Amino acid sequence: MPREVTVLTEAELRRVIHLDLNVVEVVEKAFAALASGKVVMPPIMSMAIPEANGEVDVKTAWIPGFEGFAIKVSPGFLDNPRIGLPSLNGLMILFSAKTGMVDALLLDNGYLTDLRTAAAGAVAAKHLAPATIDTAGVMGTGVQARLQLQAAHLVRPFRQALVWGRDPARAQACAIDLAATLGIPVRAEADPARLVAESQLVVTTTPAEEPILKAEWLHPGLHITAMGSDQQGKNEIEPAALAAADLYVADRVSQCEKLGELRSAITSGLWTRGAPPELGDIVSRKSTGRTSDAQVTICDLTGTGAQDTAIATFALAAARAAGAGSVIAT
Amino acid sequence: MPREVTVLTEAELRRVIHLDLNVVEVVEKAFAALASGKVVMPPIMSMAIPEANGEVDVKTAWIPGFEGFAIKVSPGFLDNPRIGLPSLNGLMILFSAKTGMVDALLLDNGYLTDLRTAAAGAVAAKHLAPATIDTAGVMGTGVQARLQLQAAHLVRPFRQALVWGRDPARAQACAIDLAATLGIPVRAEADPARLVAESQLVVTTTPAEEPILKAEWLHPGLHITAMGSDQQGKNEIEPAALAAADLYVADRVSQCEKLGELRSAITSGLWTRGAPPELGDIVSRKSTGRTSDAQVTICDLTGTGAQDTAIATFALAAARAAGAGSVIAT
Numbered sequence: 309m310p311r312e313v314t315v316l317t318e319a320e321l322r323r324v325i326h327l328d329l330n331v332v333e334v335v336e337k338a339f340a341a342l343a344s345g346k347v348v349m350p351p352i353m354s355m356a357i358p359e360a361n362g363e364v365d366v367k368t369a370w371i372p373g374f375e376g377f378a379i380k381v382s383p384g385f386l387d388n389p390r391i392g393l394p395s396l397n398g399l400m401i402l403f404s405a406k407t408g409m410v411d412a413l414l415l416d417n418g419y420l421t422d423l424r425t426a427a428a429g430a431v432a433a434k435h436l437a438p439a440t441i442d443t444a445g446v447m448g449t450g451v452q453a454r455l456q457l458q459a460a461h462l463v464r465p466f467r468q469a470l471v472w473g474r475d476p477a478r479a480q481a482c483a484i485d486l487a488a489t490l491g492i493p494v495r496a497e498a499d500p501a502r503l504v505a506e507s508q509l510v511v512t513t514t515p516a517e518e519p520i521l522k523a524e525w526l527h528p529g530l531h532i533t534a535m536g537s538d539q540q541g542k543n544e545i546e547p548a549a550l551a552a553a554d555l556y557v558a559d560r561v562s563q564c565e566k567l568g569e570l571r572s573a574i575t576s577g578l579w580t581r582g583a584p585p586e587l588g589d590i591v592s593r594k595s596t597g598r599t600s601d602a603q604v605t606i607c608d609l610t611g612t613g614a615q616d617t618a619i620a621t622f623a624l625a626a627a628r629a630a631g632a633g634s635v636i637a638t
Numbered sequence: 639m640p641r642e643v644t645v646l647t648e649a650e651l652r653r654v655i656h657l658d659l660n661v662v663e664v665v666e667k668a669f670a671a672l673a674s675g676k677v678v679m680p681p682i683m684s685m686a687i688p689e690a691n692g693e694v695d696v697k698t699a700w701i702p703g704f705e706g707f708a709i710k711v712s713p714g715f716l717d718n719p720r721i722g723l724p725s726l727n728g729l730m731i732l733f734s735a736k737t738g739m740v741d742a743l744l745l746d747n748g749y750l751t752d753l754r755t756a757a758a759g760a761v762a763a764k765h766l767a768p769a770t771i772d773t774a775g776v777m778g779t780g781v782q783a784r785l786q787l788q789a790a791h792l793v794r795p796f797r798q799a800l801v802w803g804r805d806p807a808r809a810q811a812c813a814i815d816l817a818a819t820l821g822i823p824v825r826a827e828a829d830p831a832r833l834v835a836e837s838q839l840v841v842t843t844t845p846a847e848e849p850i851l852k853a854e855w856l857h858p859g860l861h862i863t864a865m866g867s868d869q870q871g872k873n874e875i876e877p878a879a880l881a882a883a884d885l886y887v888a889d890r891v892s893q894c895e896k897l898g899e900l901r902s903a904i905t906s907g908l909w910t911r912g913a914p915p916e917l918g919d920i921v922s923r924k925s926t927g928r929t930s931d932a933q934v935t936i937c938d939l940t941g942t943g944a945q946d947t948a949i950a951t952f953a954l955a956a957a958r959a960a961g962a963g964s965v966i967a968t
Contacts, residue, residue, distance in 0.1 A: 318968055350685045353698070357678060366698070403711075406690050407690070407718055408692050410729055413743060
């Protein structure tokens with residue numbers, strides 16, 4: 309039987325799929341499925357390549373009701389910028405969930421990961437942030453700093469935004485970009501304490517290995533989404549903040565206790581509440597989320613294979629609807 | 639910077655790479671590298687999809703001195719034959735070991751896995767079988783039954799061969815195929831005890847969950863390669879045979895004790911020798927192999943990511959030399 313594999317390049321994917329409420333919805337659906345207990349999601353496969361200052365992560369998940377499952381390979385080679393290449397890239401392979409045959413190769417160079425990561429931030433904001441956000445702050449100045457605020461704005465249309473980064477020039481550039489994209493005032497803020505004080509929603513998007521957000525900065529009515537830590541050794545939020553928050557939510561407990569903010573909180577001995585709820589539990593109302601606008605909530609995102617399967621399935625459907633991509637007969 | 643990804647289909651790969659001594663050599667090199675302790679090879683990622691009677695395995699390894707590393711995805715969906723599709727398929731993705739960029743997509747549907755698995759059998763025979771083999775036997779009648787004897791014949795040009803299978807008609811068909819391929823007498827043998835008694839080299843290639851090769855059949859001057867067991871629950875060789883053999887060798891101890899013949903031997907309490915040597919240790923002469931023609935040796939092959947990286951690198955080089963494949967600009 310002749311078989312066909314659809315190939316989509318990054319450029320083709322960028323034409324057919326964007327950060328919008330449809331993407332947020334499919335990722336939200338993946339989180340709800342995670343809470344059903346019926347998702348199959350093995351631990352992340354990770355291979356360090358010290359000789360090239362690189363690491364490769366592989367994620368996957370099977371979600372009931374999705375036609376396919378994705379296997380995502382994310383190489384990160386930190387010396388690449390020296391030779392003009394991006395550090396992060398990779399691809400997703402979409403397989404039929406019924407037969408295991410390859411349906412599509414999504415040569416996205418990390419674009420779909422960017423989208424599904426931002427969409428998870430929107431899901432967290434939708435279900436955990438106070439109903440009304442006047443000011444949103446972002447810590448970090450990279451691609452995710454931009455996308456996280458764009459995603460959050462879809463579900464909480466805040467009036468203004470603040471950007472903090474270690475490099476003031478990059479913070480300024482990020483603020484200018486975001487102001488243009490969102491059409492709202494966005495200011496670079498040099499003092500991270502002040503950024504947090506003025507914001508009701510803060511997203512941290514850095515590879516920090518020492519906390520950049522202090523527990524003493526928490527204030528009533530604050531929601532924090534920490535999406536930077538996805539490896540052992542990273543830590544953006546002071547452990548005392550997790551202990552002090554009214555509610556801490558993990559995207560996946562088994563990952564967050566190894567790779568997320570929860571890891572540092574456990575290691576420091578400050579986490580004594582046992583297993584926290586997962587974002588999917590909140591989305592599907594199996595666990596209680598925020599119960600008052602005055603509470604402090606924190607959501608810890610390490611990135612799940614379920615999001616990859618969701619975005620890859622969605623991207624292939626969008627590409628087919630648009631007639632995009634090429635087909636290889638195998 | 640524009641990037642190019644080479645795409646090779648199964649048909650293209652079948653034109654440029656075959657089971658020969660070059661393939662055996664590159665896989666042998668991978669085993670030697672494994673023994674160097676410098677290979678990075680994470681545990682196999684495995685995802686069961688009970689709803690579709692399927693399973694997906696992901697393997698990878700970085701080998702010093704190889705330009706690339708492969709990530710191999712092997713789906714196995716056992717209900718596929720009912721709808722005219724093969725149970726096993728999958729692909730390999732070859733990444734630059736320096737930058738992590740995707741170099742090639744090898745849409746081999748399992749062909750390269752077949753080759754590297756057979757080549758490992760040849761490496762085992764080369765380093766563990768008696769110097770002279772008159773008769774080789776194979777248990778099982780599938781693709782690997784054929785390829786394992788072809789591979790073994792490259793390194794031990796035996797005079798005749800025997801085939802045993804549960805289905806006599808399939809054993810007969812396999813014997814006819816092998817006689818044509820190897821140009822030697824090949825006989826279907828209904829009695830597995832007799833097959834082992836007459837052979838100096840036996841390869842087991844079945845998905846058996848109960849032993850098909852009994853310990854009492856061992857005889858001086860026998861080498862057995864067991865390549866069928868690659869999952870918990872499979873077991874081809876009676877555990878007492880591992881304990882009785884003069885030498886038992888694992889392709890990778892950490893895998894064999896979970897997925898190979900060693901698992902059953904440990905579970906049964908019959909394995910008391912501690913950590914066995916690995917095939918790479920024998921290849922690189924870090925451990926002693928067979929010391930006399932009268933010894934009984936067993937090699938347990940579960941399949942390693944190092945073999946995948948080796949065959950994928952070799953296949954891409956062969957394809958480039960032949961001008962095969964297409965290129966996608968990403």
